Amino acid sequence: MKIEMIGLNHRSAGLSLRERAAVSPEALPDLLQRLVGHPNIEGAVVLSTCNRAELYLSPTYHFDEAELRGLYADACGLTDDEAQTAYVYRDSAAVNQLFRVTSGLDSQMLGEIQILAQVKTAYGTALELAGTNAILNKLFTHAIFCGKKVRTRTAISQGAVSVAYAAIELAQRLFRKLDEKNILLVGAGETTRLAAKYLADAGGANWRVSNRTQERASEFASTIGAQVASFPPAPEDLSWADIVVCATAAPGAVIQAEPAKAALRSRKRPLLFLDLAVPRDVDPELSRHDEVYLYTVDDFQELVAANIKSREKEAVRAEEIVEKEVAEFSEWYRQNRIAPSLQQLQSALESIRLTELENQAKHFRPEDLSELDKFSKSLMKKVTSLIVANMRRASTDGSDLTLARAIAVAFAGKDQQAIEEILEKLNHELSH
Amino acid sequence: MTLLLYTLFPCLMLVVFGGLFSLWMMLYHRPDEHLEKLAVRFGWITLGVFAAWLLILSIAQRQLPILTAGQISVFLAFLVWMDQLLVERRISQRFLTVLPIIIVTVLLLTGIATGLRHTTAPVELHSPWSAVHIVLSTAGVAMLFGSGVYGAGAILLRRVLIRKQFGRLFSALPSMDDMHRLRALAVYHGWLLITISFASSTLFMFIQRAGTPSFFSHLHEMFALWLAATLLALSENRNWLGDQRQAKLTVALTALMFLLLAGSVTQIFFGGQS
Numbered sequence: 001m002k003i004e005m006i007g008l009n010h011r012s013a014g015l016s017l018r019e020r021a022a023v024s025p026e027a028l029p030d031l032l033q034r035l036v037g038h039p040n041i042e043g044a045v046v047l048s049t050c051n052r053a054e055l056y057l058s059p060t061y062h063f064d065e066a067e068l069r070g071l072y073a074d075a076c077g078l079t080d081d082e083a084q085t086a087y088v089y090r091d092s093a094a095v096n097q098l099f100r101v102t103s104g105l106d107s108q109m110l111g112e113i114q115i116l117a118q119v120k121t122a123y124g125t126a127l128e129l130a131g132t133n134a135i136l137n138k139l140f141t142h143a144i145f146c147g148k149k150v151r152t153r154t155a156i157s158q159g160a161v162s163v164a165y166a167a168i169e170l171a172q173r174l175f176r177k178l179d180e181k182n183i184l185l186v187g188a189g190e191t192t193r194l195a196a197k198y199l200a201d202a203g204g205a206n207w208r209v210s211n212r213t214q215e216r217a218s219e220f221a222s223t224i225g226a227q228v229a230s231f232p233p234a235p236e237d238l239s240w241a242d243i244v245v246c247a248t249a250a251p252g253a254v255i256q257a258e259p260a261k262a263a264l265r266s267r268k269r270p271l272l273f274l275d276l277a278v279p280r281d282v283d284p285e286l287s288r289h290d291e292v293y294l295y296t297v298d299d300f301q302e303l304v305a306a307n308i309k310s311r312e313k314e315a316v317r318a319e320e321i322v323e324k325e326v327a328e329f330s331e332w333y334r335q336n337r338i339a340p341s342l343q344q345l346q347s348a349l350e351s352i353r354l355t356e357l358e359n360q361a362k363h364f365r366p367e368d369l370s371e372l373d374k375f376s377k378s379l380m381k382k383v384t385s386l387i388v389a390n391m392r393r394a395s396t397d398g399s400d401l402t403l404a405r406a407i408a409v410a411f412a413g414k415d416q417q418a419i420e421e422i423l424e425k426l427n428h429e430l431s432h
Numbered sequence: 433m434t435l436l437l438y439t440l441f442p443c444l445m446l447v448v449f450g451g452l453f454s455l456w457m458m459l460y461h462r463p464d465e466h467l468e469k470l471a472v473r474f475g476w477i478t479l480g481v482f483a484a485w486l487l488i489l490s491i492a493q494r495q496l497p498i499l500t501a502g503q504i505s506v507f508l509a510f511l512v513w514m515d516q517l518l519v520e521r522r523i524s525q526r527f528l529t530v531l532p533i534i535i536v537t538v539l540l541l542t543g544i545a546t547g548l549r550h551t552t553a554p555v556e557l558h559s560p561w562s563a564v565h566i567v568l569s570t571a572g573v574a575m576l577f578g579s580g581v582y583g584a585g586a587i588l589l590r591r592v593l594i595r596k597q598f599g600r601l602f603s604a605l606p607s608m609d610d611m612h613r614l615r616a617l618a619v620y621h622g623w624l625l626i627t628i629s630f631a632s633s634t635l636f637m638f639i640q641r642a643g644t645p646s647f648f649s650h651l652h653e654m655f656a657l658w659l660a661a662t663l664l665a666l667s668e669n670r671n672w673l674g675d676q677r678q679a680k681l682t683v684a685l686t687a688l689m690f691l692l693l694a695g696s697v698t699q700i701f702f703g704g705q706s
Contacts, residue, residue, distance in 0.1 A: 152465040158603065173593065173602065176609040268674030270608060290676045293593050306598040317462070 001091035001333050003139060004063060005098065006072045007047070007054025008086050010108045017085070021053035021076040025125075031075055032131040038071070043133035045126040045140060046075075047101070049118045051108055056098060058135045062090065092330050095139065099322045099329075102147030104156060110311045111156035111318075116147040134339075138332065146325040153321060156314040159307030164198045166300040166307075167274045171202070171243055174270050174293060178203035184233060184241035186210045186254060188220040191247035191276050196224055199245070208237060212248070232256075235263035238271070245274045246281035257285035264289050276300075338391045340422040341404040341411075345387060348411035349380050437492060438549040441485040442506065446540050448478050453533045460526045460604055468524070475517055475529075482510050498566045499550040501697045502543040507567075508693075509539035511574035519578065519614060526604040531581045565633045569654070572625030573693050576661060579618035580686030586611040586679040612675050615682055616668050623665035630658045650699035657692040660685050 008021050023031055023046055035044035035057070043058035053076055057063075063071070065088055073083035089097045097106070102119050104111040123140040126132050132140070151157045160169040175181050183204050185192050188211040196207070207226030210233045211217035221228045229237045232254045238244070248254055255273075264271070264286070273294040275282045280296055287294040353376050364372055387407065394403045408422040455471045486507065489497050497503040516532040519525075589605045591597075605611075633654070664685050667673060673681060 149466075153467070155463040155603075158463065170593075172607060173589070173605075174608045176607045176613075268671050270675065287594070291674055295596075299596055302596060303598045 001095075001330065002059055002062065003094045003135065004057045004059055004068060004088070004090050005054055005094040006057075006068050006086050006088045007052055009052040009054070009106065012087055013085055017078075017082060018051070018053065020082075021048075021078055022050070023048040023053060023076065028125055029129055032126055032129050035071075035075065036131050043126075043136040044131050045123055045136055047119060047122040049115065052101070052106075054097075054101075056094065056136065056139070058133050058139075092326055095143075095329050096322065096326045098139065098143045099146045099325055100319075102143045103150040103318050103322055104147070105150075105315060105318055105322065109161050110308070110315055111151075111158075113151065113157050116144065116151075119147070120144055135333070135336075138336075139329065142325065142329050142332075146322060149325070150318045150321050154314040154317045156311050156318050159303075159310055161304055161307055161311070163297070163300045163304060164194060166303040167195060167245075167276070167295070168198050168202045169303065170274070170293075170295055170300075171199070171272055174272055175242065178243075179205045181242035182206045182208070182240050184208045184210060184229065184237055184244045185220075185226070186231075186233060186244060186246040186281060187248035187277070188213070188216040189247060189249065192245060193220065195245045195247065195274065195276060199243070200224065204243075208240065210237065212250075232259075235259060238263035239267065241271065242269070243272045243274065244282075245276065247276040248281055250277070250281060251279060253283045254281040255283060255286070257283040260286055261289075264292065267291050334395060335392050338388075338395050338404040340425050341391065341408040342388060344408050344411045344422060346384060349384060353377070353380050433492065434549070437485070437489050441489075442540060442544050442548060445478075445482060445485065446537065446544070448481070449533055449537045449540065452478060453530065453537065456526065456529045456533060460530065460600060463526070463603075468526070471529075472517075472520060475513075475520070479510075479513055479517055482513065486510055493550065496563050496567060498563060498570075500547055501701045502546040502548045503550070504543075504566065504570060504697055505539045505546065506543035506548065508570045508574055509536040509543065511571050512536050512539065512577055515574055515578045515618075523606050523610050523614070525606045527601060528581060528585050528606065531584070532578075535577060535581075561633070561636045565629050565636075568625050568629035568632070569657075569693070569696075572622045572629060572661070573657075573689060575618045575622030575625060576664075576686050576689050579615045579622060579664075579682050582611045582615035582618060583679040583682035583686070586615065586676065587683065590676055590679075608675070612679070615679065619661075619664050619668045619682065623661045626658050626661045630654055650696040653692050653696040653699060657689055657696070660689050660692070 008018060010018070013021070028046060028048075031046060032044060035041055035046075035055070040059050040061060040063065041057055042060055045056040047054045047056065055072060055075060068088060069083040069086060070080065072078070072086055073080050076083075098119075100106045102116055104113065104115055107115055119140070123132070123136075123144070127137070160166040171178060178199060181204070183196075183199055183206060185196055185207060188209060196204070207221070207224050208229040209217045209221040209224075209226045210229040210231045211220065212231050214228070214231075217228045217231070220226070233241075233244070238255070238260055244255070246254060254277075260283070267289070268291065270291050270293060271289075273282045273286070273292065275294065275296045278297060282294055284294065286292050357373060357376055360372070361369060391403050391407060405423060409419055452471070452475060455467075455474070459468055459471060486497050489503075493499060497507045512532055513536050516529065520529065585605055586608060588601065589608055589611065592599075592601050592605070593608075606614075664682060667681060668678060671678070
């Protein structure tokens with residue numbers, strides 16, 4: 001197999017080194033051109049994200065490791081010493097690395113989904129700039145397929161793994177669509193604003209803001225198109241709300257049980273309290289009401305911990321899928337080693353077919369020529385499939401390329417240089 | 433043919449639902465979207481086989497499968513499974529698919545145990561009016577079963593959320609909103625079917641008064657069933673109790689309605705005229 005990769009990620013390098021190794025989108029076309037312009041590189045893909053800077057290469061012949069590190073240092077603007085910290089994987093280990101990356105198994109946050117889109121973009125850019133060859137095309141399409149498969153067949157990407165998303169996940173367990181729900185924000189600090197942003201991303205649209213300082217409440221309300229409510233929230237604000245997000249710096253409970261009970265007495269639909277404040281803003285007594293669901297920072301952390309644990313369990317299944325897909329890709333690659341001979345065979349047979357068709361055309365009526373063409377194609381197809389099947393079997397079962405070599409020689413015509421090139425490629429394949 | 437219709441097919445259905453149960457339990461423990469799609473497809477195939485069986489049975493006996501208590505039970509199982517699949521098209525749900533499978537399996541077992549083969553079915557069951565009445569009532573009860581499942585689901589989810597048990601159930605149940613919405617829909621549809629069934633039967637009984645014995649031999653049970661369904665639908669519509677209490681009431685009344693249906697069936701097949 002002739003696939004190599006070299007790179008740095010969040011485990012092998014600190015942030016400052018990763019920052020320097022990162023390739024900006026503007027610099028990418030130039031770098032790809034330089035890489036594919038290298039005499040030993042047939043294709044290249046550059047994957048650069050905040051957590052990794054990796055080069056995937058399809059070389060004509062395997063690089064010497066020192067040469068590869070030099071190439072990486074040059075491509076990413078690192079010193080030779082810095083390039084020494086990069087990891088290098090070859091052949092099926094490189095395939096395994098890419099498949100683990102697309103599956104989210106190599107991510108800082110296990111199972112994250114952005115990486116799949118990032119790999120797609122990196123491959124798309126390389127493809128657009130003609131930086132890939134058949135091997136890399138197959139490798140990346142298979143890696144993307146593997147990433148999708150892992151996410152549909154396991155729960156590795158399910159469940160929030162940050163406190164903010166945990167709050168959203170809890171809201172979504174109660175409410176199907178947040179755009180139909182009324183959200184009361186208590187406090188106007190950073191935490192409330194961040195929570196409002198996440199809720200808005202999840203569809204939240206109807207807001208009220210309650211804050212001790214009215215000016216800050218008005219200023220915050222104007223940024224999200226909210227109404228200003230009194231502070232502490234009046235019973236009618238609590239009656240109006242479906243979700244209450246609290247994150248004030250008040251020393252005691254802002255929403256106390258007794259006044260709130262009046263608002264809740266006649267309540268017949270769920271009310272979710274997301275209490276992000278420490279000390280807590282909502283009196284825990286309220287959670288005794290049938291329709292009240294109260295969560296604090298500790299609960300969000302507990303949910304995050306449970307989700308991480310569940311993702312770790314799923315990672316075992318994900319690794320199994322990756323392993324299977326790597327084996328499948330390797331199998332494809334092994335079969336594809338005979339490609340040079342195959343091309344030679346097909347083009348030689350097609351040339352013979354066309355010549356013979358032309359020679360024999362005069363013996364047939366014009367209306368029969370299409371039938372003759374069909375017959376000759378069918379005949380050639382049958383002969384080719386028989387030879388190809390045996391070549392594949394020999395090359396995969398016993399890594400025997402003798403037949404492929406013989407076919408290459410037999411169908412190469414008189415072009416000695418072409419024969420030598422094909423034989424050299426076949427020999428190199430066999431040596432790896 | 434008799435062996436196929438009354439023994440082999442019901443046993444095959446039991447085996448198939450056993451397989452579906454295992455599949456959904458596995459999906460509950462090991463989420464897999466691909467397998468879930470296959471399981472849903474398998475569910476539709478099962479419904480197709482079930483429908484084919486009931487159709488052949490209907491053709492063979494020249495009447496819908498309502499001629500024995502066992503046949504009504506099996507017919508109800510078919511409707512419950514159809515309801516479940518229709519809901520499944522709108523809302524993906526892992527755990528709440530297991531409950532309808534259990535209900536269907538219990539109904540199938542009850543059907544087989546009480547007997548599917550009719551030797552002498554009550555003469556009034558051969559009337560087309562009785563067929564309409566039984567089909568509508570059974571469909572109504574199937575709907576109300578559905579509402580019971582969603583009521584139970586809402587109670588279960590509340591328990592999970594309040595106890596902060598962020599495990600499999602937390603992610604496998606549909607959202608509380610979905611469960612309340614589906615419960616309400618099922619209650620309204622169930623009530624409508626039972627009301628039409630009750631009204632049409634009463635009308636027929638009135639028209640038929642001078643004729644031969646009425647098929648409507650379980651008036652009290654039917655009226656109580658309609659009353660329970662009406663109470664449930666009214667309470668749902670007026671939102672008297674709030675979502676959680678309504679869910680509890682739905683579960684309780686669904687259980688009561690099942691008993692009333694069982695009482696009606698007993699009256700038809702084993703009791704006298706009312």
